[in-house]
Amino acid sequence: MPTVYDKSGLGLGDRVASEVIKWYEKPHGLDDKGLKLFRNARPKADEYSILAAIVEVGSGQVLDGRKRQKVEKIRVLSMATGLKVVPSKKLADISKGRMLHDMHAEVLAMRVFNWMILKEVEEMENGDRTMDKREDLDSSLLARCENGKYRLKDEAGALALYISDIPCGDASIENIREGCSGQADWEEGEGDGLLRGRGYFGSVGKVRTKPGRKDSPISYSKSCSDKLCLKQFTSLLSSDTYDLIDESHMGQFYLRYVILPHEKIREEGIERCFYGRFAKDLKQHERLGKALRVVKVIPTDMESPGYTLSTNAEKAPSALAMIYCCRGLVQVLNKGVRNGCSAKKLIKRDSRSEICRESMQQLAQRLRPERFQGLKTYSEFKSGVHDLRMIRNDAKEMLGNWTQSSDDDFVLGE
Numbered sequence: 001m002p003t004v005y006d007k008s009g010l011g012l013g014d015r016v017a018s019e020v021i022k023w024y025e026k027p028h029g030l031d032d033k034g035l036k037l038f039r040n041a042r043p044k045a046d047e048y049s050i051l052a053a054i055v056e057v058g059s060g061q062v063l064d065g066r067k068r069q070k071v072e073k074i075r076v077l078s079m080a081t082g083l084k085v086v087p088s089k090k091l092a093d094i095s096k097g098r099m100l101h102d103m104h105a106e107v108l109a110m111r112v113f114n115w116m117i118l119k120e121v122e123e124m125e126n127g128d129r130t131m132d133k134r135e136d137l138d139s140s141l142l143a144r145c146e147n148g149k150y151r152l153k154d155e156a157g158a159l160a161l162y163i164s165d166i167p168c169g170d171a172s173i174e175n176i177r178e179g180c181s182g183q184a185d186w187e188e189g190e191g192d193g194l195l196r197g198r199g200y201f202g203s204v205g206k207v208r209t210k211p212g213r214k215d216s217p218i219s220y221s222k223s224c225s226d227k228l229c230l231k232q233f234t235s236l237l238s239s240d241t242y243d244l245i246d247e248s249h250m251g252q253f254y255l256r257y258v259i260l261p262h263e264k265i266r267e268e269g270i271e272r273c274f275y276g277r278f279a280k281d282l283k284q285h286e287r288l289g290k291a292l293r294v295v296k297v298i299p300t301d302m303e304s305p306g307y308t309l310s311t312n313a314e315k316a317p318s319a320l321a322m323i324y325c326c327r328g329l330v331q332v333l334n335k336g337v338r339n340g341c342s343a344k345k346l347i348k349r350d351s352r353s354e355i356c357r358e359s360m361q362q363l364a365q366r367l368r369p370e371r372f373q374g375l376k377t378y379s380e381f382k383s384g385v386h387d388l389r390m391i392r393n394d395a396k397e398m399l400g401n402w403t404q405s406s407d408d409d410f411v412l413g414e
């Protein structure tokens, strides 16, 4: 039985976290306007948020100046802050693929990672990126295979996700119990049907929705614990990017490490969430067993900047989310759309984020128009990505209680 938590990874965990925090303090590849936007989106002194980033842990070694030893080259690919969700009712009424349902930092960072893949393929195929320029060569993540599909350029590299707090849902139930004052949201017992984020702590190993106050309009979006658990079967790739990647290199696109703050890790919750809760069911699901790549959760003792990037009872959660990619993307989001835009009526094109469903789909369609021929809606396209769909559906069924999320379908354009 694989163990998920690996305390011996502390050194790597600290190196990844310190690189992420360094980039958070001084992001690369932004012009003055982008830099200003990035800095203004940081939580204020009386607010908190969560920070997450996808990084590449390279196979090549670089010299760590401080310790005078050789260490892995770590590169931050995508980064996000945020901890809000849009209520499901709102999404169904006005989104049409243009709102971000889930603005939890780790989910946004994974979306930005897929955006980066689409963007890089576009640049390579349009010839915007000349492979003989040394700078471009260093910064590209992907390489083209003979069959026209892509792989990670660094064959032996690994992808890792840093999060400044334990993901919401099953992995953090023990933390919530410890922090629970006795009245708020506490309910003993099993709970049945849909488990809302913070209710029924007595029930562990279950799929939950995003946390939210009991009196808040419900979001059916699943917790980050559950979404990350699912990625162990499907990789980080989305319907938009899956078919661009060479099948024999699919394994590169799974998360190998998840880096979490040491003092908050509760081993029981981590082992259960990422393996224990489905271990006994795997025997009946041969396909899932083959697809599974269990993550290694490793700790870090690095503190996130200003103590503002983790749950904090004395501060208010920031309404803003921020997304960033080293390829020059920075956007501030509020209520599922770009900050400053209205989210009250049908969402306008200009209000949408670069990483909303519609924007990403359109980018994918420009790259491979043939994949969309004859299709009418986005959901038709998604069901057409068969391998990914099958694994996702099987994994959801095995985890159980994975209720339908909100409907955010839209008609495909030309």
Ligand SMILES: [Zn+2]
Binding pocket: 104, 167, 168, 223, 224, 225
């Ligand atoms: Zn979350």
